[in-house]
Amino acid sequence: MQTSILYLWNKHPEQFAQIDPTKKVTVVNQGGTSSGKTYSIMQVLFTLAIENAGWTITVVGQDMPNLKKGAIRDAGSIVNSSAAITSEILSYNRSEKIYSFKNGSLIEFTSYDDFQDAKNGKREVLFMNEANGIPYPIFSELDLRTSKRTFIDYNPNSEFWVHEKVVGQEQTVFFLSNFEHNPFIDPSIEQGILRLKDIDPQLWRVYGLGQTGKIEGLVFDTKVVSEMPEHLDKVGYGMDFGFTNDPTTLIKCGLSDGVIYLQEIIYQKGLTNSDINKLLKDAGLTKRDAIFADSADPKSIKELRLYGWNITGADKGADSILYGIGLLRQYGTLNIHRQSNNLIKEAAAYKWKVNRDGEKDNKPIDAFNHGWDAVRYWATSTLGNNKGKKILAYG
Numbered sequence: 038m039q040t041s042i043l044y045l046w047n048k049h050p051e052q053f054a055q056i057d058p059t060k061k062v063t064v065v066n067q068g069g070t071s072s073g074k075t076y077s078i079m080q081v082l083f084t085l086a087i088e089n090a091g092w093t094i095t096v097v098g099q100d101m102p103n104l105k106k107g108a109i110r111d112a113g114s115i116v117n118s119s120a121a122i123t124s125e126i127l128s129y130n131r132s133e134k135i136y137s138f139k140n141g142s143l144i145e146f147t148s149y150d151d152f153q154d155a156k157n158g159k160r161e162v163l164f165m166n167e168a169n170g171i172p173y174p175i176f177s178e179l180d181l182r183t184s185k186r187t188f189i190d191y192n193p194n195s196e197f198w199v200h201e202k203v204v205g206q207e208q209t210v211f212f213l214s215n216f217e218h219n220p221f222i223d224p225s226i227e228q229g230i231l232r233l234k235d236i237d238p239q240l241w242r243v244y245g246l247g248q249t250g251k252i253e254g255l256v257f258d259t260k261v262v263s264e265m266p267e268h269l270d271k272v273g274y275g276m277d278f279g280f281t282n283d284p285t286t287l288i289k290c291g292l293s294d295g296v297i298y299l300q301e302i303i304y305q306k307g308l309t310n311s312d313i314n315k316l317l318k319d320a321g322l323t324k325r326d327a328i329f330a331d332s333a334d335p336k337s338i339k340e341l342r343l344y345g346w347n348i349t350g351a352d353k354g355a356d357s358i359l360y361g362i363g364l365l366r367q368y369g370t371l372n373i374h375r376q377s378n379n380l381i382k383e384a385a386a387y388k389w390k391v392n393r394d395g396e397k398d399n400k401p402i403d404a405f406n407h408g409w410d411a412v413r414y415w416a417t418s419t420l421g422n423n424k425g426k427k428i429l430a431y432g
Contacts, residue, residue, distance in 0.1 A: 063180075063187040063209040065199060069247030071226050073219035074190045076111045078164055082144055083115060085162055085186070087125045090140035094162040097179060099170035100148045101134075102376040108166045109134060109146050152178045161185040173198040193249040194385050200249065215247040225282045229404075236402050240386060252386055256362060256401050256409070259384040262372045265300055266293035271419045274322070275411035276330040276348070278337050279306060285313060286408045287320075287328075288380065290415040297368045299412060301377030310340040317346060329418040331410070351414035361413030362401065364420055380408040 068074035082094050096112075098104035116122055116129075116136075127137045134146040149155045152174035163183040165176055169191045176198070180187055189199055204211050216222055216230050233241040243250040269291025277286045287303035302320050303313070322328075324345045330338055332350030341348045365371065373381055386405040390398035 057208065060208055061183065061185055061187065063189065063203060063206070064212070065204055065209060066188070066190040066212045066214060067193045067247055067249065068190060068213070069215040070192065070230060070244045071216045071219060071222050072214040072247060073221070074214055075107055075166060076115070078166075078188050078190060079108060079111045079115055081188070082162065082164060083112075083119075083122050086136070086138050086142040086144055087122070087140070089161070090142060092142045092161040092185070093159070094142070094144045094164070095158070095160045095179070095183075096144065096146045096164045096166060097171065097175075098146070098148050098166045100375060101146075103167065103170070103378050104134075104146050104148065106378055108164070112136070112144070112146075149175050149179075151175065155179050156182075158182065159184070162188070164188040165190075167191055168199055169195075169197045173202065192244070192382075193247060194243050195251045196249055213247050215245060229282065233404065236404050237388065237391065239391075240388070240402070240404070244386065252388060254389045254391065255384070256387045256389060257365065257384060258370045259381075260370050260372050261375050261381060262298070263375055265289075265298055265374055266291075269293055269298060273327040273329060273415050273419050274302065275351075275413065275415035276303075276328050277407055277410040277414070278331050278334045279407060280308070281306065284379075284407050286379075286411045287317075288377075288408055288411045288415070290412055290419075292368075295368070296370070296372060297365065298372045298374070299377065299380060300374040301380045301408060304379040304408060310337055310344075313337075313341065314344045314346070322346075327419075329414040331414065349418070351418045357417065358401065358413070359399070361417045364416045365412065377408075383408050 064078075066074045066078065079096075082096070086092060086094055096104070096108050098108060116126065125138055125140070127139045129136050136144040138144075152172070155175045155178035159182045161184050163179050163186070165171060165179075165188070168176065168189045189203065191197075191199065203209055216227060230245050233245045239250055239252055242248045243252065270293065272289070272291035275286075275288045275290055277283075279285045284304050284306045285308045286301070289300040289302055291298055302322075303316050305316075308316070324347060326347060328341075328346060328348040329351045330341075330348055332338070332353050335350065338348055338350055371384075373384060375381075383405040387409055388402055388405075390400050390402055392398050
């Protein structure tokens with residue numbers, strides 16, 4: 038199987054000319070969306086575990102929920118698709134998230150609260166997954182205790198510590214990958230990425246081509262928080278329907294001391310209304326919880342009502358998008374729970390359109406907005422214009 042990091046490794050051997058194979062090597066894979074970077078690195082890690090008896094390989098993420106949605110899920114897919122790898126695995130501890138191999142090697146998945154926690158343990162191989170969500174002091178402590186290889190991957194929506202402290206060092210190899218290096222990309226995802234060419238040059242450069250950039254003109258000012266408040270006012274759920282090309286989203290929303298808090302509950306493609314019903318139950322929603330959904334899909338709303346859910350269509354009158362955005366912006370910084378992986382990514386890319394003169398337009402782009410549409414439905418149905426301000430002025 039040809040994977041992005043192995044493809045680039047074989048295509049550009051000159052990048053390894055300065056590398057001393059007897060010393061530790063750091064491999065940095067900066068990649069656009071759906072470049073296959075995490076999956077590719079996980080394939081390399083399984084190969085290293087099998088070929089080197091007794092190695093400890095540590096995969097580190099921002100937190101365990103992010104690892105479960107990314108590297109751990111990719112690892113499971115790799116194991117399930119390869120009889121050769123499965124034959125070398127002794128066991129998998131689901132609670133500890135550790136693959137143990139017959140030769141004494143292991144692959145472990147973990148996260149760290151601070152650099153003090155990261156001082157425990159040594160390893161041969163380290164993989165910092167989505168490293169721009171992990172503080173540098175944690176990386177530094179882990180890297181000091183890694184003897185053979187360090188792998189780092191991330192989306193390049195802005196520069197961070199890896200550009201200043203890792204790239205360009207003597208034993209560092211840098212790869213830039215994008216969706217074109219992933220031969221297994223879903224055609225619908227590929228078409229969505231290609232649309233970025235016409236939507237916005239900044240987004241195309243970062244998420245399409247994988248080049249480092251800073252996204253300017255974001256619609257919302259957001260902050261990631263560790264916990265949701267115990268008590269929320271005006272609590273409710275916004276829902277946006279999708280299926281083949283777009284995900285169905287459900288976002289928990291509420292106010293605490295006049296500040297908006299948001300938590301991603303559902304963000305998934307291909308869901309039928311029966312699937313949504315099950316996911317709502319699994320998420321712990323009650324039939325009393327208020328859900329405000331896209332009124333453009335009355336059939337789905339009706340079917341979910343038949344399941345007993347308290348779901349209504351949100352008002353979508355003239356300028357409803359701008360109205361909802363303006364309403365949310367009145368509350369200043371929006372707080373997003375740290376486990377809301379997709380909503381956090383949308384927040385870093387959802388921006389105002391730019392006209393031919395390079396100036397911000399008065400409309401947001403029609404991309405990276407599936408979670409935000411759900412939030413708008415809650416806002417327009419629950420908050421109203423209760424700040425006493427004119428809300429149709431943006432930018």
